[in-house]
Amino acid sequence: MERILAKDVKNHVGEEIKLQGWVFQIRPVGKIKFLILRDRTGVVQTIILNKEIDISNVERESVVTIYGKPKLEKQAPGGVEVEVLKVELMEKAATPLPFEVNRASDLLNIKIDTLLDHRPFSLRNPEISSIFRVQAEIVRAYAEFLRNDGFLQVHTSKIISAGTEGGTNLFPIQYFEQTAYLAQSPQFYKQMLVGAGYERIFEIGFVYRAEDHATSRHINEYLSLDFEMGFIESEQDVINEEIRLLKYVFTCLKENCSEELKLHGVELQDIDTIPQLKLGEAIKVLKDKYNKTMETENDLDPEGERLICEYSKKEFNSDFVYITYYPASGRPFYTMPDGTGLTRGFDLLYKGLEVTTGSQRINNYDMLVDNMRKFGLKPENFEFYLEIFKYGMPPHGGLAIGTERLTQQILSLKNVREASLFPRDRFRLTP
RNA sequence: GGGCUCGUAGUGUAGCUUGGUUUAACACGUCGCCCUGUCACGGCGAAGAUCACCAGUUCAAAUCUGGCCGAGCCCGCCA
Structure with a gap:
């Protein structure tokens, strides 16, 4: 199955697609979870509705493959999100992370030296x-x-x-x-x-x-x-x-x-x-x-x-x-x-x-x-x-x-x- | 080469002036529980720091002194 990039998700509404990337953020809200996935083209919101899907071993910044169906959803950022059918953990990220890489810079609040010490990681921001x-x-x-x-x-x-x-x-x-x-x-x-x-x-x-x-x-x-x-x-x-x-x-x-x-x-x-x-x-x-x-x-x-x-x-x-x-x-x-x-x-x-x-x-x-x-x-x-x-x-x-x-x-x-x-x-x- | 400033949980800071009610505080992150529309999610709870390092002063040092290591900024110079 061909990999779809984050920026192209909106062109595949209704299809079953494969996404690959890093877990940028996980936001659990009650029984549902939002998993924000990042690849080289940007981020896309995915939503886990099925409680059979267990992502308890998935850490932020882990590398994952996600199978799911994009749908139009006006509450989602960019008006589109992917309903998750399956999550495969490819490589687990160690915890804790060096710093909170998913923040905007004014909230990242990090010294240049720390940023440079972890340069490849900081570039994930x-x-x-x-x-x-x-x-x-x-x-x-x-x-x-x-x-x-x-x-x-x-x-x-x-x-x-x-x-x-x-x-x-x-x-x-x-x-x-x-x-x-x-x-x-x-x-x-x-x-x-x-x-x-x-x-x-x-x-x-x-x-x-x-x-x-x-x-x-x-x-x-x-x-x-x-x-x-x-x-x-x-x-x-x-x-x-x-x-x-x-x-x-x-x-x-x-x-x-x-x-x-x-x-x-x-x-x-x-x-x-x-x-x-x-x-x-x-x-x-x-x-x-x-x-x-x-x-x-x-x-x-x-x-x-x-x-x-x-x-x-x-x-x-x-x-x-x-x-x-x-x-x-x-x-x-x-x-x-x-x-x-x-x-x-x-x-x-x-x-x-x-x-x-x-x-x-x-x-x-x-x-x-x-x-x-x-x-x-x-x-x-x-x-x-x-x-x-x-x-x-x-x-x-x-x-x-x-x-x-x-x-x-x-x-x-x-x-x-x-x-x-x-x-x-x-x-x-x-x- | 000269000058100024700073090292405190994974990250960013407070506390230092005036040593002792500090069991070293706060925010983010992490872990656990709760929450069906979050988007910096929210609520409750927990763990996590030999206060850079070494020595000294003192009954007592994160706090004062000296040394040492590391870092940031400014100047000279340069893009």
Whole structure:
């Protein structure tokens, strides 16, 4: 007998069907019992009227097969329920459960650490599992948009000989007789592949940051959405590409994840255009409007980012805001200078958090080598990267989006680790 | 690397300031009984905690002190 999924039960009213899944909830009411069954498509209410049917050995979260007849019933959630004919216990769940996984999150009331300690179990909670359905859709839409726009998807090595931004923040690994490092970014490879002639490439891959911090917005391994494009006029081409990309991602989310967004109480704002502020302007806004003085002219601090987003929301009705024209001293060596000490680098802030960094890159070999030296790097260590620049590198630029951060901000999650299936943070290596 | 905070039944919290009527309380969950329309079901009852760990102060420590382990958040830095 073919298995019917929870979401399809309504199409089988009057038939005898087989359901399989986990017992989400059992509610005995006198002589009858309601058993809520969950499978990958959602939950369905079943009702046990026949008192011959014994489910006393069935625990919540046990795996069961239920034979029954769907019927229309206006008192049932969704207007349909399944009258149970037979229950087969396939695998019994131990008791007590680690926590009450069937609650809505405001009632679940659980610390992030407990949730992560029992990660596969916690994912049985519909609200928690929906985070990763949303994330999957973000990544899918990202790839689809770029593919349709002439970008080639590539996969580059995460084992590298040297960092893109100097030696700090890298995890060393033993690679036979050499020391290698986990890649903190696919930056060099992206650029090399633009120069290789693909012109437009994107990559979806984990990157690694050995940063010794413990905050709600940092993890040490995150999924980076990178793209790089050749033959641009300026960083504005990269920004425009991202705006169109984000519009597409949001459209897809609304179309394909409406249930998931509703579960999180999220109403996605339509993206029209995204305002831009030069870093200098942003710092001035902080001073004039919020009486906040930045200690450095290089970047905004987290409070500054939150305030600028507040400002952007008030002034431009946008959850997003680009910060542009960062000083060269605060950006990586490959960032294109604008000739006045500033660069063609930018960040994208979303609801108070940095989710993207990008720039136009330096495409002239001599300029790049020169800049490398200025940053205290030895060009001879980067021959593998620099070679293609000798043989004709077009003007190009690109960016990287932090997938977990974007997911976190879209769903207004408190901690970025909620948006990672198996997060690696300062202390956590398991599960 | 710097700073702040927290470890109490399976889960989430109260109690700690001012040590002693606390037999460590409450909610959810678990177990038992009752209930034919629940949907955070309801009612009655029960079990479940060497108060993270180690040492000290004291007649007496969940409570005070020191150490140790673990965790959360903020800053620097970053997506």
